[in-house]
Every structure is written in C-alpha cells, then in structure tokens.
Amino acid sequence: MSPKITAHRAPGTRDFLPDEMALRERVRRVIEGTFQLYGFQPLETPATERLEILTGKYGEEADRLIFKILKRGEELSAAMASPESGKASGELADLGLRYDLTVPLARVIAMHRGELTYPFKRYQIQPVWRAERQQKGRYREFVQCDADIVGTSSVSADAEIIALTDDILQRLAIPGYRIHINHRMLLQGLVEYCGAPKDRFVDVAVAVDKLDKIGWDGVSEELMRKNIGSGIMDKIRTTIDHSYSTPQEFLDGLDADLQAQPSAKRGIEELNQIFKDLKACGISQSRLSLTLRLARGLDYYTGPIFETLIEEPKIGSITGGGRYDNLIGVFSGETIPATGTTIGIERIFDVMRELNLFGEVTAPSAQVLVAVFSEETRAESLKIAAELRRAGISAEVYLEPPKKLAKQFAYADKKRIPFVVIAGPDELSRGEVTVKRLSSGGQIHVSRDHLVEQIGKEIENGRPD
Amino acid sequence: MSPKITAHRAPGTRDFLPDEMALRERVRRVIEGTFQLYGFQPLETPATERLEILTGKYGEEADRLIFKILKRGEELSAAMASPESGKASGELADLGLRYDLTVPLARVIAMHRGELTYPFKRYQIQPVWRAERQQKGRYREFVQCDADIVGTSSVSADAEIIALTDDILQRLAIPGYRIHINHRMLLQGLVEYCGAPKDRFVDVAVAVDKLDKIGWDGVSEELMRKNIGSGIMDKIRTTIDHSYSTPQEFLDGLDADLQAQPSAKRGIEELNQIFKDLKACGISQSRLSLTLRLARGLDYYTGPIFETLIEEPKIGSITGGGRYDNLIGVFSGETIPATGTTIGIERIFDVMRELNLFGEVTAPSAQVLVAVFSEETRAESLKIAAELRRAGISAEVYLEPPKKLAKQFAYADKKRIPFVVIAGPDELSRGEVTVKRLSSGGQIHVSRDHLVEQIGKEIENGRPD
Numbered sequence: 033m034s035p036k037i038t039a040h041r042a043p044g045t046r047d048f049l050p051d052e053m054a055l056r057e058r059v060r061r062v063i064e065g066t067f068q069l070y071g072f073q074p075l076e077t078p079a080t081e082r083l084e085i086l087t088g089k090y091g092e093e094a095d096r097l098i099f100k101i102l103k104r105g106e107e108l109s110a111a112m113a114s115p116e117s118g119k120a121s122g123e124l125a126d127l128g129l130r131y132d133l134t135v136p137l138a139r140v141i142a143m144h145r146g147e148l149t150y151p152f153k154r155y156q157i158q159p160v161w162r163a164e165r166q167q168k169g170r171y172r173e174f175v176q177c178d179a180d181i182v183g184t185s186s187v188s189a190d191a192e193i194i195a196l197t198d199d200i201l202q203r204l205a206i207p208g209y210r211i212h213i214n215h216r217m218l219l220q221g222l223v224e225y226c227g228a229p230k231d232r233f234v235d236v237a238v239a240v241d242k243l244d245k246i247g248w249d250g251v252s253e254e255l256m257r258k259n260i261g262s263g264i265m266d267k268i269r270t271t272i273d274h275s276y277s278t279p280q281e282f283l284d285g286l287d288a289d290l291q292a293q294p295s296a297k298r299g300i301e302e303l304n305q306i307f308k309d310l311k312a313c314g315i316s317q318s319r320l321s322l323t324l325r326l327a328r329g330l331d332y333y334t335g336p337i338f339e340t341l342i343e344e345p346k347i348g349s350i351t352g353g354g355r356y357d358n359l360i361g362v363f364s365g366e367t368i369p370a371t372g373t374t375i376g377i378e379r380i381f382d383v384m385r386e387l388n389l390f391g392e393v394t395a396p397s398a399q400v401l402v403a404v405f406s407e408e409t410r411a412e413s414l415k416i417a418a419e420l421r422r423a424g425i426s427a428e429v430y431l432e433p434p435k436k437l438a439k440q441f442a443y444a445d446k447k448r449i450p451f452v453v454i455a456g457p458d459e460l461s462r463g464e465v466t467v468k469r470l471s472s473g474g475q476i477h478v479s480r481d482h483l484v485e486q487i488g489k490e491i492e493n494g495r496p497d
Numbered sequence: 498m499s500p501k502i503t504a505h506r507a508p509g510t511r512d513f514l515p516d517e518m519a520l521r522e523r524v525r526r527v528i529e530g531t532f533q534l535y536g537f538q539p540l541e542t543p544a545t546e547r548l549e550i551l552t553g554k555y556g557e558e559a560d561r562l563i564f565k566i567l568k569r570g571e572e573l574s575a576a577m578a579s580p581e582s583g584k585a586s587g588e589l590a591d592l593g594l595r596y597d598l599t600v601p602l603a604r605v606i607a608m609h610r611g612e613l614t615y616p617f618k619r620y621q622i623q624p625v626w627r628a629e630r631q632q633k634g635r636y637r638e639f640v641q642c643d644a645d646i647v648g649t650s651s652v653s654a655d656a657e658i659i660a661l662t663d664d665i666l667q668r669l670a671i672p673g674y675r676i677h678i679n680h681r682m683l684l685q686g687l688v689e690y691c692g693a694p695k696d697r698f699v700d701v702a703v704a705v706d707k708l709d710k711i712g713w714d715g716v717s718e719e720l721m722r723k724n725i726g727s728g729i730m731d732k733i734r735t736t737i738d739h740s741y742s743t744p745q746e747f748l749d750g751l752d753a754d755l756q757a758q759p760s761a762k763r764g765i766e767e768l769n770q771i772f773k774d775l776k777a778c779g780i781s782q783s784r785l786s787l788t789l790r791l792a793r794g795l796d797y798y799t800g801p802i803f804e805t806l807i808e809e810p811k812i813g814s815i816t817g818g819g820r821y822d823n824l825i826g827v828f829s830g831e832t833i834p835a836t837g838t839t840i841g842i843e844r845i846f847d848v849m850r851e852l853n854l855f856g857e858v859t860a861p862s863a864q865v866l867v868a869v870f871s872e873e874t875r876a877e878s879l880k881i882a883a884e885l886r887r888a889g890i891s892a893e894v895y896l897e898p899p900k901k902l903a904k905q906f907a908y909a910d911k912k913r914i915p916f917v918v919i920a921g922p923d924e925l926s927r928g929e930v931t932v933k934r935l936s937s938g939g940q941i942h943v944s945r946d947h948l949v950e951q952i953g954k955e956i957e958n959g960r961p962d
Binding site for chain 2: 037038039040041042045046047048049050053054057068069070071073074075076077078079080081082084085096099100101102104105124125127129138139140142143144147148149151153154159161163172173181184186188189191192195199308309311312313314362363364395396397398410411412414415417418421424425426427428429431432433443446447449
C-alpha cells in the first residue's frame with residue numbers, strides 16, 4: 033500500500049452522497065417515467081468510443097474538449113517510439129470519452145439498423161465528458177438526458193418532442209418556463225429574403241442567437257463587421273420583432289415575398305402544423321412561443337428547433353433540441369431523418385434547488401432500527417429484522433456491540449430512521465416488544481407475534497400524506 | 498462532416514438495446530431494492546479519478562489495466578516536450594478511469610468524513626473499466642454493484658453482508674448457489690500451525706485458492722516449488738478436508754493446537770458468531786458453507802471472506818467480498834474498518850440468460866397506439882393520447898403521415914403495443930372510438946367519453962397475472 037496521499041477528486045467532477053442521490057433520482061424518475069409514457073425506450077452505450085467515431089462531428093473547438101485515452105501496451109510503445117509522437121497527440125490515443133449522446137446513437141443505428149423498428153423512439157440517460165475550462169456550475173462529467181425519434185421526417189415527431197418536453201416540465205412543476213420554437217428553413221428563407229447572400233445564413237443565425245445577450249446594437253455591429261449592410265439588418269429586425277398575439281397570426285402577417293420564398297414556405301407550413309398539434313395536445317399557449325430570434329448554435333439542425341428558457345434563476349436554456357436530418361446517417365452512408373431534445377437535467381437540478389422545489393427529499397433510509405439489548409438477545413433482533421424485510425419493510429439491526437439504548441436511538445435519529453424496535457429480555461419473556469416512534473418519543477408495547485403487522489400500520493399512519 | 502466511417506464500438510464494450518436494457522433494469526431493481534431493505538444508501542462517484550488515487554492500490558498487474566487519460570492543452574505539450582516523455586507514459590496522463598468501487602469509496606470517506614453517520618452503509622452501482630485482454634464474456638466496461646459497511650469492526654456487519662447476498666440471490670431465484678465463508682485469520686493461523694513460516698501465508702493462500710481448478714496434486718506441486726515441504730502440505734490438507742456436518746462441528750473438531758493459535762482463535766470465534774447470526778436470520782444451512790479452501794485473491798482482506806458459487810453454468814463466483822480493515826483509511830491516514838461485497842451483476846445476467854430465468858421480459862413499450870385515420874382526425878388522435886398519458890397510460894400516436902390501418906397495426910405489433918385505438922370520422926360522428934386488442938384481433942366500440950376509463954379496464958384485464 034502506498035503512503036498517505038491527499039484525497040482529491042479529478043477537477044470538475046462531483047461525488048453524490050446519499051441525500052443528493054435522492055434528489056437526482058427523483059428528477060430522473062420523473063423524466064424517465066414521462067419518456068416511457070410517450071413510448072420511448074431505453075438505450076445505453078459505452079462511455080468509451082473509438083476516437084474516429086467522435087472527432088470531426090462537433091466542430092474543431094469541441095474536438096479539443098474530448099477526453100482522449102492513452103493507448104496501451106505495445107501500441108503505446110510503438111506510438112511513443114514513432115518520430116510523430118512529439119507532434120501529434122492523436123497518435124498516442126485511440127479512444128475517447130463520450131462527448132454527447134447523439135453521435136453514439138448514430139453509431140448504434142448504423143450497427144443495429146435491422147434490429148430496430150422505425151420510427152425508433154429511444155431515450156438515453158448517461159454521463160458525458162467535456163474537458164471544459166473550469167468554472168462555477170460547469171462540470172467535466174455530467175448527465176445528459178436525451179429523447180430522439182429516428183426514421184421519420186414527419187413534423188408530428190417534432191411536435192411530440194415538444195409536447196414531451198412540456199409534460200416533463202409540468203410534472204417537475206418548474207415555474208415560469210416557456211418553450212421557444214423556430215424553424216431553420218424559415219430563418220434561411222428570411223436571410224435570403226432580406227437580401228443577404230445565401231451562404232451568409234450561419235453568420236446571421238449566430239449573430240441573431242446572441243440577441244438576448246448583446247441586443248440589436250450588438251447584433252448590428254457583429255453583422256456589420258461581417259459586411260452585412262444596415263439595409264439587410266433593418267429588414268431582419270423588422271421581421272423578427274413584428275408583434276403578434278398567436279403564432280398563426282404572426283406567420284400570416286409575414287411579408288408576402290417572404291412567405292413565397294421556398295425555404296420559408298416549408299418552414300411556415302411546418303410551424304403551423306406543429307402549433308396545431310400542440311394545441312390538440314392541450315398545451316397552454318402561454319408556455320409556447322414562436323421566436324424567430326432562436327437559432328441554436330449547432331450547425332447540424334435542419335428543421336424545427338426548440339429550447340426552453342425560464343425567468344428565474346438566470347441559467348440559460350434548460351432543454352434544447354430540434355430536427356437534424358443529416359447527422360444520424362453519417363455512419364450508415366445514407367440520410368436518416370431524426371428529431372429530438374436534450375432535457376438539461378443538471379440545470380434542472382440547479383433550478384429546483386435554487387427555487388426550493390425539492391421540499392423534504394432525503395436519502396432512502398430504513399424505516400425501522402431493531403435495537404440490540406444484549407448479546408443474548410441479538411439473535412431475536414436479527415430474526416425480527418428478517419421478518420420485517422420479508423414483509424417489505426426496510427430494517428437495520430444495530431451492528432455495533434450492544435450499547436446503551438440512548439446511543440442506539442441517537443444512531444436512528446441521525447439516519448432519520450423513524451421507528452426503533454426494542455426487544456429486551458423482560459419484554460420478550462412477556463411475549464412483547466416495544467416500538468418507539470422517534471419523532472414523538474411515544475412508544476407502544478406490541479405482541480411479538482403481531483409486530484410486523486403492527487409496524488406496517490404505524491408506518492402507514494406516519495405518512496405525511 | 499467527415500466522410501463515411503465504418504461504425505465500430507471500442508473493443509470490449511457493448512451497446513444495450515431496449516430489450517436488453519429491460520433485463521438489466523429488472524435485475525438492477527431487485528438488487529437495489531434489497532440494498533435499501535437493509536438500510537444501505539446510494540452513492541455515486543465520477544468515472545475519472547486522479548491517477549495517483551488509482552495507482553498502487555490494486556497491485557502492479559492491475560495498475561497496467563487502468564485506462565489512462567491523456568493530459569490536455571499546455572500540460573500535454575509540456576509533457577510531450579519533456580525528455581521523459583519517451584520513457585514514462587505516466588508523464589502523459591493525469592487521470593484514469595475508475596477500476597473498482599472500493600478505492601473511490603475510500604476517497605469519499607477521506608473527503609466527506611464528517612458528513613456521514615457511522616456505520617456508513619452505502620451501495621454503489623456504476624461501471625468500471627479495465628483494459629483486459631479481450632476474451633469471451635469479459636468486458637472492458639462493466640457494471641459493478643457493491644454494498645459496504647464502513648466504520649465498524651463488529652462481525653455482525655459481516656454477517657449482514659452475507660445475509661444481504663443470500664436475500665438478493667433468493668429474490669432473483671438463482672438456483673443451486675452456495676455462499677462459501679472463511680476467515681483470513683483462521684487461514685493465517687492454519688499456515689503457522691502447520692509449520693510454514695509466517696511470511697509464507699500469501700503463498701499458501703494463493704495455492705489453496707486454486708484447489709478447485711488444479712486439485713491437491715497441483716497445489717502440492719506449486720507449494721513444493723516454493724519450498725514448502727510435503728509434511729506441512731499434508732497437515733494443511735488434512736485440516737482443510739476434514740469432514741463435518743455443521744460449521745460449528747467443523748470448528749469444534751479442529752486440532753486443539755490450531756484452536757489455541759491466536760489468529761486462528763479469533764477467526765474461529767468470529768466464524769461461530771457469523772453462523773449464529775445467519776441462523777437467526779433464517780438462512781437455510783444448505784445455502785452456506787464453511788470452506789477453508791477459500792482464500793480470495795485480493796491481498797487486502799483482513800477478516801471474514803465470502804463468495805458465492807453456483808453449480809451451473811460454470812462461470813466462477815457470482816458474488817465476492819470480505820472484511821478489509823486497512824484499505825478505506827489509506828487516504829484518511831487512519832485505520833477505518835470496513836466489510837462489503839460485490840454482487841457480480843454481469844455474471845448474474847449471464848447466469849439468468851443461460852438458465853432461461855428471465856421469462857418474457859421485454860423493453861417497456863407503450864400500452865396504446867392511437868392510430869391516425871386521416872390528416873383531419875390527427876388532432877383528435879393527439880387529444881386521445883394526451884388524455885391517456887394524463888391517466889398514467891402510456892400511449893403513442895402514429896407519427897408517419899396517415900397510412901392504411903393495416904400498416905399502423907403492423908407497427909404496433911412490431912413494437913409489442915397491445916392496444917390500438919382507432920378514431921375515424923364515422924366513429925367520431927357517433928361519439929365513439931374503436932379499441933382493438935392485437936393479441937386476439939378482437940375489437941370493441943367504446944364511447945369517446947369513457948375511452949380512458951375503458952382502456953384502463955382492458956389493460957387491467959389483459960394482465961397475465
């Protein structure tokens with residue numbers, strides 16, 4: 033064994049102790065349960081992927097954030113002996129840690145194409161790793177939580193993803209959220225309609241996406257620097273800011289030339305269908321918003337896009353997604369349409385904690401501590417615990433050598449175990465045991481034969497609801 | 498986007514598609530539920546640990562199996578520029594992937610010492626990574642499933658771990674298993690009693706541990722090579738193989754000199770207490786075995802040790818653990834007693850699959866497919882699905898553009914969705930919908946207003962139990 037080493041975690045990682053685990057499990061269960069209510073099915077993929085699967089999918093900057101795994105054994109020796117090794121770190125690594133859940137999904141689709149039924153509706157809740165610069169609230173290992181529908185171009189799938197998002201946030205009782213919806217093709221049409229060159233779409237989208245942060249002045253400045261003139265700029269601004277009371281009214285009110293532009297036309301039709309579907313699902317209009325400012329950063333979106341913002345706390349989007357018809361097929365060599373969303377479970381934890389939405393969630397603890405009066409009665413205490421567990425009642429036996437009962441009560445108290453059973457020799461000789469309810473301090477004598485039944489009732493009565 | 502790349506997984510890793518996920522989830526839920534019945538609480542730690550935390554804990558051979566993560570940015574450049582980099586791969590990596598769940602537990606105890614209540618009973622179910630040579634049934638990423646009790650030397654804790662193990666295997670209905678129990682101090686005492694030098698304990702333990710594989714002849718040969726004479730050898734064999742009907746009888750029947758040897762004495766006392774506890778818990782003697790051959794490979798065990806073997810299939814131990822009083826404190830700089838077990842969940846999956854114990858477990862699928870008759874009735878179909886989900890009934894809406902109903906039935910069939918709701922214009926005009934049960938092909942007409950209630954009943958009736 034090595035000499036004492038100071039215990040530190042890897043930078044940007046966290047341990048989840050029991051109470052924190054209970055909070056996370058609760059949110060996770062709501063999300064997973066809702067995924068299943070919509071017929072989504074679980075998938076898990078390994079943490080490590082071959083580097084060639086991961087790189088070149090997320091852009092250059094993201095590629096630098098992929099954690100790479102050193103080759104092993106002879107391959108490592110060979111790589112280190114090679115004259116290249118001083119230059120290309122890529123030579124030294126063959127695997128990387130999963131950066132998101134979408135590229136692994138694309139790989140799974142390519143490898144298991146024939147085993148799946150389409151549309152394939154899958155959810156995946158697993159950690160991803162990014163070697164980001166350390167800052168508060170940003171982690172290098174965090175859980176992603178994705179639902180995607182693969183294999184249909186139908187805009188009904190996009191609407192379903194939005195309805196699913198809304199349902200999850202309703203079930204989690206997140207206050208004051210709004211799902212913003214836009215369409216990449218309407219944005220594309222808008223850029224062309226305003227007179228900007230077709231290939232400047234991404235520049236405009238990226239600038240407009242920052243609107244909330246930098247305002248129109250900032251956007252103008254950024255586009256000016258990219259040689260997009262103020263005439264174009266004004267037209268974009270007028271279109272985007274034009275006010276409305278319903279999405280339908282907004283779309284109907286768009287300039288006829290814009291409505292006629294082919295990309296825009298398709299975008300408008302699909303948006304209309306989406307809002308119609310969402311209305312049929314009974315989703316309140318107040319929680320939805322058609323937002324032409326929304327562009328979403330990632331290059332790979334091709335159709336409807338959506339993200340959820342909340343007023344408080346200021347934390348960025350808590351869900352985000354859209355249609356990406358060209359990514360899933362990257363390993364299959366064909367086009368496979370897909371749409372989906374990430375539910376930002378880590379941010380949702382933060383929001384719920386900040387807004388005190390968790391109430392009294394604590395780690396699951398046993399419902400009963402069976403005290404041990406003396407070595408002579410230990411066997412009886414073990415027997416009682418076994419009976420309780422067989423009846424589905426969680427129970428601990430005091431494990432340390434028998435001590436004063438006060439010490440055993442203190443242990444139960446610290447562990448938030450609500451009941452203590454005391455089976456001392458006097459009680460046992462009378463065919464009885466004592467059940468103490470720690471919250472009130474009250475205690476009752478119960479026939480040993482009816483103990484399990486009686487505790488079941490006490491637990492039932494003790495429920496807060 | 499890069500040109501087409503052949504999709505391969507990282508070697509030794511697996512994808513879990515929905516049906517496989519359902520099997521894994523089922524086993525996991527039983528194990529987790531049983532952990533909680535005994536008052537164990539969940540813990541999760543990050544996948545990555547600093548290399549200095551991981552290395553030097555598992556022995557030299559294991560250290561080579563740790564996946565190491567390449568340094569990043571400037572630190573990598575510096576490491577690669579250094580003249581050392583050609584020699585020491587350790588210079589190039591700063592993190593490693595979790596190799597087991599015990600060292601991370603030790604780190605957590607050191608970092609969160611004051612936040613925990615002792616004895617701290619924690620369970621942890623997370624993947625670990627080992628760069629093992631590839632072979633059938635051996636994976637480089639696999640889930641470990643540990644329960645440990647930290648902070649008490651009481652042998653009651655060891656007994657509880659064994660009782661927990663038995664309870665899990667009972668609940669999973671694993672046939673023909675036996676939990677083998679021994680004590681490192683009894684083994685130590687035995688080695689000394691037989692006349693072998695004290696420091697040869699590990700040699701003897703390692704050889705005896707192979708008994709089932711290589712027989713007494715093999716063990717003799719191996720010990721001979723290590724200069725442990727045949728006189729010693731014979732004495733060991735006689736003691737280990739001496740027959741008995743109960744553990745108590747076996748221990749009582751040991752030679753008086755062995756019983757008086759200090760290490761052996763302590764081991765015998767503790768084993769007696771453990772078997773007494775297990776009897777009190779109601780565990781059938783036929784599932785337990787006192788086995789002096791059991792040594793367990795890992796150096797770090799200090800007290801009782803246990804592992805579970807099954808007759809069929811031949812797969813090695815399916816659980817294994819013991820007391821390890823010197824490991825948890827390695828980062829805390831003090832001795833912290835601990836005992837625990839790994840439930841070999843991956844091997845248990847394999848056993849259950851091999852023995853056909855899973856029955857008809859399939860991925861969770863929706864209970865209802867709401868067909869879409871035409872674009873005009875899509876809104877009503879969406880409304881029906883939303884109502885079903887609000888009532889807790891999982892439902893899909895057919896997402897593709899409306900097609901012949903036969904196609905929609907085929908989709909439901911492939912996805913094992915038992916009911917299809919058809920809300921065509923004729924039916925709707927009569928205030929009705931049709932509910933078709935795919936298994937029988939039978940269908941009923943139901944009032945639109947009572948649809949949710951009616952489907953709830955149909956699902957209830959359709960349950961196999």
